[in-house]
Amino acid sequence: MSSRNAATRNTGTTSMGADKPYRKPQDLVGQRLAQYQVERIVGKGGMGTVFEAVEPALDRKVALKVLSPEASESQETVDRFKREAKVLAQIEHPHVVKIYQLGRVGRVLFIAQEFVDGTDYETIVERDGPMDLRESLAVIDQVASALEAVHDLGVIHRDLKPGNVMRRSDGVTKVLDFGIAKPIQASLGPDITRAGMFLGTLGYCSPEQIRGDRLTVRSDVYSLGVTLYFFLTGEAPNKGAGTEEMLAETLQGKLVPIRKRRADLAHPVVRLVEQMIHRDASKRPATAAVVRSRVIEVLEQLDAAEGDAGPPPPGGLLGRLARLFGRR
Numbered sequence: 001m002s003s004r005n006a007a008t009r010n011t012g013t014t015s016m017g018a019d020k021p022y023r024k025p026q027d028l029v030g031q032r033l034a035q036y037q038v039e040r041i042v043g044k045g046g047m048g049t050v051f052e053a054v055e056p057a058l059d060r061k062v063a064l065k066v067l068s069p070e071a072s073e074s075q076e077t078v079d080r081f082k083r084e085a086k087v088l089a090q091i092e093h094p095h096v097v098k099i100y101q102l103g104r105v106g107r108v109l110f111i112a113q114e115f116v117d118g119t120d121y122e123t124i125v126e127r128d129g130p131m132d133l134r135e136s137l138a139v140i141d142q143v144a145s146a147l148e149a150v151h152d153l154g155v156i157h158r159d160l161k162p163g164n165v166m167r168r169s170d171g172v173t174k175v176l177d178f179g180i181a182k183p184i185q186a187s188l189g190p191d192i193t194r195a196g197m198f199l200g201t202l203g204y205c206s207p208e209q210i211r212g213d214r215l216t217v218r219s220d221v222y223s224l225g226v227t228l229y230f231f232l233t234g235e236a237p238n239k240g241a242g243t244e245e246m247l248a249e250t251l252q253g254k255l256v257p258i259r260k261r262r263a264d265l266a267h268p269v270v271r272l273v274e275q276m277i278h279r280d281a282s283k284r285p286a287t288a289a290v291v292r293s294r295v296i297e298v299l300e301q302l303d304a305a306e307g308d309a310g311p312p313p314p315g316g317l318l319g320r321l322a323r324l325f326g327r328r
Helices: 075-090 121-128 133-152 207-211 217-233 243-252 267-276 288-305 316-326
Strands: 031-033 036-044 048-055 060-067 099-105 108-114 118-120 165-168 173-175
Touching: 036 060, 060 075, 075 099, 075 108, 118 121, 121 165, 121 217, 133 165, 133 173, 133 217, 133 288, 207 217, 207 243, 217 267, 217 288, 267 288
Parallel strands: none
Antiparallel strands: 031 036, 036 048, 048 060, 060 108, 099 108, 118 165, 165 173
């Protein structure tokens, strides 16, 4: 669920109890949900609604992700919601949104998490157009760093896309929405609900995720590669608009070459994108850590091509990143 669309702020506060019905998101605005005062709606998704709220005792803003009454009727959806909370609780990383609580008040199930004051990258690119090359690579590095931490826990995100990556107002990138994240060892089988709905985002999920194969971290690498493609072109690599067309293009690897949409991109950049979104998972970078090292290589190659490679900067990898990403 993306934190993009705002609604009306609250004008008063009452408590949401077990006897107080919750039929639509607006019912919660102005209410007290556990220790949180609900202020406004900031986003909606298939599973529920995200609210901006305040925790008065700690004087801090939080995001409340509340499962909808309809979704709460499905044990399968409730289990996914709880799994998201447990995954987030295990991750301590500067580029992953923090969780504070998994709670229930009456029939209302919610996750309280860090409030990210910013905008998701889907909105940014749709509003401003394709991103600067170095900025794009800097964001990909931050997201890959977050994925390293997630993968080290044996978990795959499975829904990485620009709409699930936010730029905070201070420029820090945050990965969010772990609603369909899953342990790697449990990733065999198609991502289909009992109602027959596909779990994931067409255009960003890997061919093996569509097929229902056992997933590895390279599936998230594919989604990260499509995200980079979107940053640089303003479009996903599929040319078809319909579901069946997009499924076929992804499974067959018949995507629009990035050079057709950005002819000015240097070969190292094109090669990195092509490797990350290769139909054959074995030909992609093996891990998010490898993606990060490839990003550094690309930037160094660009510097060399510009005749400004210079001596190796101090500070190891962090020093190199600071130097390379600091240039425009």
